Amino acid sequence: MQGKRILLIVGGGIAAYKSLELVRRLKERGASVRAIVTKGGAEFVTPLSLSVLTEEKAFTDLFDLKDEAEIGHIRLSREADLIVVAPATADLLAKMTHGLADDLATAVLLATDKRVLAAPAMNVRMWQHPATRRNLATLQADGIEFVGPDEGEMACGEYGRGRMAEPAAILEAIGRLLGAEASPFAVGTPLGPLSGRRVLITSGPTQEPIDPVRYIANRSSGKQGHALAKAAAALGAEVTLVSGPVALPDPHGVTMVKVETAHEMLAATLAALPADIAICAAAVADWRAADESPHKLKKQGHEIETELRLAQNPDILVTISKPGPRRPRLVIGFAAETENLIENATAKRRSKGADWIVANDVWPGTGAMGGDTTQVHLITPSGVEDWPPLSKDETAARLLARAADALSAMRSAAE
Ligand code: C5P
Helix, strand or coil: CCCCEEEEECCCCCHHHHHHHHHHHHHHHEEEEECCCCCCHHCCCCCHHHHHHCCCCCCCCCCCCCHHCCCCCHHHHHHHCCEEEEECCCHHHHHHCCCCCCCCHHHHHHHHHCEEEEEEEEHHHHHHHHHHHHHHHHHHHHHCCCCEEEEEEEECCCCEEEEECCCHHHHHHHHHHHHHHHHCCCCCCCCCCCCCCCEEEEECCCCCECCCCCCCCCCCCHHHHHHHEEEEHHHCCCCEEEEHHHHHCCCCCCCECCCCCCHHHHHHHCCCCCCCCCEEEEEEEEECCCCCCCCCCCCCCCCCCCCCEEEEEHHHHHHHCCCCCCCCCCCEEEEECCCHHHHHHHHHHHHCCCCCCEEEEECHCCCCCCCCCEEEEEEECCEEEECCCCHHHHHHHHHHHHHHHHHHHHHHHCC
């Protein structure tokens, strides 16, 4: 982030205090920060605190003629690499959606051609309101990026989604966007932290035919695996995504290999080696029908039980984790568990031979299965890290950023 220029817009919400921490962390990383605080924002943090931390005047109002003459809203936007809105209140998001520009913050947001990252913060019911859902969809279609909100206890005493993302998560999203700006999803771009690296990802379920019309499969949407492929491409990697049948668009800038069965997935995965990083996010069916019928099996009457013989499928993660010259330097598996999550996932890391395991609780109530958010624990040889609930895109970005760091640490250690 060294030398990057962030324009921070602080909206009016209790989460504004976290923005002060965000400024400190950005400055520690060598970024320069300019702040605009809305009228509502100034009720929660003073322009003076922001000026002290940013070491620049904090801007407050479009109609301060002196400021406009010295540095107008156009220049504020032009002189930034990224605009961050934190907290982004429901009101600010609504104004952004409709292109209102009745104060300095909204005028800058309307005038800018820079990327904008918003960290929403509001009461859970405001977040869930159809108006906010509509605004969010419009802003996403306009290319606005989002981080959070998180789920948890709210200042108003309620519980739910609406808490502003923590400064660490916002910082991570800023890093990702500044990296992505240098390499807008181009494969093998020379600038991203994974440029020149090959990343192999398995995603989705496999389908194991019983007969021409029936199959055995797992409940997997492929959302997490596809998000990982996008995140790796955004960091400049050359990505191969081996995917079972899913109802998702092919991510931009990755080599897609579409398969159906575990055997096909194994063959495609081995064919895509060598790779620097392999992430097995697919929910591979553990069993297949031992004798696939060439014809549709017929019911034989109401009371007659039919036996289905099963044969075990090959374990792709175990196969590619085996030591040898073609083993990727970092192999990451997933463990979806409904009980004893950490214990089972830790045992799985060892038994599968993976370097890291991403453990997630898929108990039906969590909504992780098929949903857009997930809460994971990263299990590495040095222990267990509990990550906050994040969207699958954010989880993917965070995991790939960690993997990129781990690879460069391995390279430095080897030098
Ligand atoms: O054993 P379990 O299915 O819980 O292990 C999950 C991990 O192993 C995931 O990373 C999954 O992609 C991988 N796996 C695999 N091949 C299999 C079964 C699981 O690669 N046949």
